[in-house]
Amino acid sequence: MAIRVEGIVQGVGFRPFVYSLATRLGLAGLVGNDVDGVFAEAEGPPAAVREFLGALQRDAPPLARVERVTATAKAPIGTATFAIVASDPAGRRSTLIAADTATCADCLRELAHPADRRFQYPFINCTNCGPRFTIIRDVPYDRPLTTMAGFPMCDPCAAEYHDPGNRRFHAQPTCCPACGPRLTLLDRTGKPLSDPALDEAAALLRRGAIVAVKGLGGYHLAADATCEPAVAALRARKHRADKPFAVMTSDLAAVAQLCRVSAAEAALLTSQARPVVLLTRLPGAAVASSAAPGNRQLGVMLPYTPLHHMLLAAASRPLVLTSGNVSDEPIAYRDEDALERLGEIADAFVVHDRAIHIRTDDSVARAFAGRPMLVRRSRGYVPEPMTVRGGFARPVLACGAELKNTFCLAKDRYAFVSHHIGDLENAETLRSFAEGIAHFSRLFDIAPQVVAHDLHPEYLSTKYAVELDGVDLVGVQHHHAHIASCLADNGADGPVIGVAFDGTGYGTDGTIWGGEFLIADVAGFARGGHLATVRMPGGAAAIRQPWRMAAAHLHEAGLDVAGLGVVRRNAARWDAIVSMVRRQVNAPLTSSAGRLFDAIAAILDVRDEISYEGQAAIELEQRADPAEGGAYRAGIESGAPFRANGSDLIAAAVGDLMAGVPTELIAARFHHGMAILILDGCVLLRERHGLNTVALSGGVFQNLLLLGSTVTRLEAHGFTVLTHSRVPCNDAGISLGQAVVAAAGQRG
């Protein structure tokens, strides 16, 4: 019998599993890796072979994901033993690669055991854990094609590696203090400081220093999270004004001292992917106020490498662990680059000599209604594919959006959504976008024939797409891509009522959309309704300065507003901005929901200018009183497409504000008003189109107050609601949506 196993079956201990299974069942034959996955031959009693085939799927090791087992009859060759054979690098590649995985319990036990030869060795790993995606240069996944190539195994490691009964059998990154990578502590000029590096680094951190730490997917900047001067200094040196920092704690118990942790959140925190989880901070939690200024939430993660476990234990306090970069640059991951770029920020560097091949940021997640909801899908999740119904008849590349870019390569049943690439306007990020596409194409053997892109002509991802030769280009409308992404996330094809609420996206009429009700399936869409349009005075400047949107919305609503704080604070420029709205000078039209949130945030004195994307809306959500259930009502002008009047919400909010209602209540009533607006729009479209399923997508739905209020109301009115879970609702999910739409178009 010749057997082929496809899926994530390499680097996860699959061959030793097959070996021990076959040996236990008394079968002879062989097992090996090739570019398609795992191949095996088994001969023996028919019942044993049947049991063997069933167990391959049923009892696979923890990190494996068996997609398909196929068996074909083959004449027995009469061998007596079962053997593991060498990898065969020839032929077509379609192997799946595992994501980087948090240190397993067995390795942690060895790490802490003084008699173990890997006691306190910061690179301990096994087939069940450790680096994968970040160190793989090419497939098949074998040590010479990883950044472990330069570390020949010592005899004891080699013995384990070749012993089918050992947990490290064919663990490609396995190593030990004798043969593996080493840590070094450097000063900011690159001069070695001391040994053991982690103890000294922890001592520095405890004294308030900032230490750059080379992790799994890039450099972090670490500081004592309980020390306000240290965290404030980190903020100042990084030129990062307000955007929250993530915190790493030693274990779940330590998280619970800082934040409220639900069962779903605990499961996310301790999952193999170890994302940063956004949690509600406990009052009086011992965290520096500048870790997440003005924020009730705190992003927390647990250690995911032995190095992190050791560092947290040595520091014996939570650490801020933020990406190693200056302002909006991509995270540093090469040693020379890190020393150069972070030398001004960090007082010392914890480095090691295992190279990072692919820069991979920490993933970010939260729990919604007991389910994970990824906000950034990167380290720990990538490059595991999404299985897509209908599949991809021809290989597809989807180039994604401009901000929070990811790309997606797809063929057969699989869509490989990339790690977080970032904001393409940054030159270094654009380079890693192009290099990332080349890397994924090679790893998964996908030569795209169909290339999907956004309709925005100025997106650098669009420009990249249209310059490619010899491919079929498919332009996909931004909000259609959002809805298709939500459909793919839920394994659905539509048609649905798609509610895509975000900041901005290029519409088919050349205006900027962002408050859209679409009648959509994966193949196409029609615009069923949208928020009434307003001007964005100054274009992108109106995004950076929410007070401009307040001016535009107040002008649109025709409100006499001289008494409002937002007008007084911006008096010197108010008339100029209103005149830009009136004369339509550099003031494009938009139906954006995000800009409506911005306007309200400025009107409620929450924020006039932002220093990171979505800041005003995030702070508005936090301002809202969770106990308040009241809601403003917006009118709908029932044309086709219908127009929902966001300015009604503005008028109601201004009325309450003038009447002295606390802003906490106004913010809550606005959120619930938006939810009712969405419900009203969906009810209207259900009457018109007979659809009963609603898909919610777009970055605005990262707002859990809005999402919760919307889902509750829709479900109460009998709608089935699809929300995002595995793929972000923000623009990081656009590439998957584009790929799915392009594939549906190919099917005709």
Added chain:
Amino acid sequence: MSHGAGGKATQTLIEAVFLDAFRNPLLEPLEDAALFSVAGPRVALTTDSYVVSPLFFPGGNIGDLAVNGTVNDLSVSGATPLYLTAGFILEEGFPVADLTRVVSSMQEAAVAAGVSIVTGDTKVVQRGKADGCYINTAGVGVLLGDISLSVACAQPGDAIIVSGPIGDHGITIMLARGELDIEADIISDTAPLNGLVASLLAAVPGVRAMRDATRGGVATILNEIAKAADVGVLASEDDIPVRDEVRGASELLGIDPMYVACEGRLVAVVPGESAEAAVRAMRGHPLGAGAAVIGEVVADQPGIVRLKTAFGGTRIVDLLVGDPLPRIC
């Protein structure tokens, strides 16, 4: 008004307005063509049409703009401008007093640039068919020696120099329309660049290329360099001269000065070792007083223009395909 029909009225217009203003020996015969011989072995010829609203703005009007623009196109190609033509399309009812103002500005600009307007044409179109006054100018210049300039010659290591603060003209025009409640003390930079170019070429014969930063601004020129020579361009935000008033108005308008038109600024590419001499030579001329090195040509990331930002980030400054709609979310 029947000016432009070719009859007596046109004749009067020409004699009253144009001949009087532009009077010179080549124009005076009022023949169908101006006849002249050229001194150098090679001749440069260019043409451009001028449409601007408003026609009169702080620092100039459509007339000097039309002369300076063509003088500058010749100058940055390395030619010495000699003769210009002027074609007018006038809307019926366009006040003669305004035309006279435009024409005298043209003559002043021609004198300042040392060129003569040697032939011309006028058409009058129906009311509503034109926006007051359109002007086309063509210009001839001579290339001295074997000078040969092209942005395709840019090489890694070259320096990129701008002759003065950018964005003055475009922002002036936007504000001069009088639609906005924005006050700013800015005037157009419209000026003839042939004198500045002569100073630069005399001091630095090895200049690789020059461009006048008109439509699309300095950002567009940097992209032309990167694409034509297949090189990278690395500019530095801190080094790009922008007047405070222009920066303030640009921020209010939400417009990046890098993309705003200038009418009296050039961008020069010179070998790195000549950068200092080039800046010194330009600063020695009144129109180059604000000259500065703004970036360099690099081998890395060919075809792409990068801008080092104040915080040490590096942002891509791309060609704009159309109207700059926001890309950020």
